[in-house]
Structure formats: C-alpha cells, structure tokens
Amino acid sequence: MTDRKPRPRKPAHLTTGRDGRGPGSGGAAGGAGDARSSGGARDSGGSLTGVSRSGLADQLAERLLDEIVAGVYPPDSRLPPEPVLAERAGVSRLTLREAIKDLRQRGVLRVQQGRGTFVNQPDTWAPFDSTVLNARALLESGYELAHELTELRRIVERGIAELAAVRRTDEDLDRMEAAVATMREAWAAQDLDTFSSADVNFHDALLRAAGNAFALTLFHSVDGALRSVRRRTVEENAELAERAIDYHAKIMSAVRRKARRSAGALMDEHLQETEDFTAALAASARARADEDATRTRRRA
Numbered sequence: 001m002t003d004r005k006p007r008p009r010k011p012a013h014l015t016t017g018r019d020g021r022g023p024g025s026g027g028a029a030g031g032a033g034d035a036r037s038s039g040g041a042r043d044s045g046g047s048l049t050g051v052s053r054s055g056l057a058d059q060l061a062e063r064l065l066d067e068i069v070a071g072v073y074p075p076d077s078r079l080p081p082e083p084v085l086a087e088r089a090g091v092s093r094l095t096l097r098e099a100i101k102d103l104r105q106r107g108v109l110r111v112q113q114g115r116g117t118f119v120n121q122p123d124t125w126a127p128f129d130s131t132v133l134n135a136r137a138l139l140e141s142g143y144e145l146a147h148e149l150t151e152l153r154r155i156v157e158r159g160i161a162e163l164a165a166v167r168r169t170d171e172d173l174d175r176m177e178a179a180v181a182t183m184r185e186a187w188a189a190q191d192l193d194t195f196s197s198a199d200v201n202f203h204d205a206l207l208r209a210a211g212n213a214f215a216l217t218l219f220h221s222v223d224g225a226l227r228s229v230r231r232r233t234v235e236e237n238a239e240l241a242e243r244a245i246d247y248h249a250k251i252m253s254a255v256r257r258k259a260r261r262s263a264g265a266l267m268d269e270h271l272q273e274t275e276d277f278t279a280a281l282a283a284s285a286r287a288r289a290d291e292d293a294t295r296t297r298r299r300a
Contacts, residue, residue, distance in 0.1 A: 250266050
C-alpha cells in the first residue's frame, strides 16, 4: 500500500488583490474572477454587472471552500478580517456576509463573537451536502470520509443486494453487465477514471434494481464523494481494485439467479475488504496529522 497524500484540486484563488499579494501576506479571498479582472463593475450591493448579489455570494462561498480545501485556511484557522476579505474579493461586506452565512449553514465555518470567523474541522461539515462532501473527499481527511462512507455502504448495501436479487428486471441486469464490462476494459487500459466511474455505476444499478426510493436518494446525495473516494482507493490499491471486478461479477450472477442470501453475503464480503483498507488509510492519515501537529508545537 502506498502512503502518499492526495493531490488537492488547485483553487481558483481569491487571495490576490490589486497589490498582487497572496495568502502569505495576510490577504484572503480576493481577485479570482472579480469585478476588475472580468471587466465588470462592482455596484453598491457588491455584485458584478449582470450578476445578482446572491449569485455572487454563491460564487464567493464556493471559492472560499476551494481555498479551505487547498490549505490556505486550514481547520481551526481564522479568516482575515471582514473588511480585508471583502476588499480582496472585490465585493461588498454584505455579499461577503451572505457567503459566510452559506458556509456556516453547511457547517464549514463558525463565527465567534469578538474573535472572528473560523474554519471547522471537516468531520463537522454538513454530511449530506454534495458540494461539501466533494470538498471533504479532496482533503487529507478524505481518508476518514472514505472509511465512513464504506461503513455506511456495508451497513446498507448488503440489504440492497438482497432486494435486487428479488426485484431485478432484465434491464437492471443489462446495466450491471455493462458496468462490469466497462470495468474490465478500463482496467486493461489502466483508465482509472473510467474504471472508478463504472464501479460506482454497478452499485447504482443494484440500487435501482432494489427499488427503494429512500436508499436511492441517500446514495445519490453522496454520489460525487463516492466517485472521488473510489478513484483514490483504486489508485492506492491495485489488487483491491482488480478483485472488485470479480466480486461484481459474482454478485451479478447471484442477482441473476435470484439467490438473495448469496448476493447479500458476497456484497458484505466485498465491502469488508474495502472497509479494512480504508480503515488503514484513515489510521495512516491520522498518524501523519499527529506528527505534523507535534512538529508545529515544537517549533512554536
């Protein structure tokens, strides 16, 4: 098992204002796509020409989240003062407050009276907000998320496989076959993105075959994070990824035969392997975080 950190997505930085200073200078959300760079004018409400204040606040919230993921503002760090943040973003303070309110409602930020706005630990972020989940999946703590999602899947998907064996249609089987075939082809070509997507599509086909609307809604709310996490586990453990093809083929065969117990047992076995692996990744990530914290304290 390799022990490398995930590469976070490159943020659309808001940290460069008119003076060109970046995050290291004490600046914060500024510049990226702001009124000056886009040629638009900032009106009294802080919105770009042709963009509503609420739309601009949404964009600002997303970009702040990008910077949090990139480590510009790590967990428990304090954002720059409101006037600085608004100036660098090229928006009014009212628009900035709307963006911060959005991230507060999602559990990403907290405001401490008299102290400022702070970034929360990722495990307190909104659990079923797809945007927030996708961001969590890109963090080092995404390994914790991977383990938590796998635990959820193991709890639920055994029952889903059993229901699928009872309720599946020929169309459901066709979708499963297509997903397994794509996994085989993608693995042979080492196309990990396509492989990961087909892997998730197989489980989605089982969900649809199970015919439970609540389960379908639950998993669709975490679909983006599942795909991101699956891509990472495929990259980290080739043997586990290759074994997934065989497990999927066996589960599909059991579903085809309407062998309910066999389908459930195979799914449980499959996800137990994945859970064990993600647990090891999460433990390794926690150990690295503890080491980093110890080094930081020693330097202080």
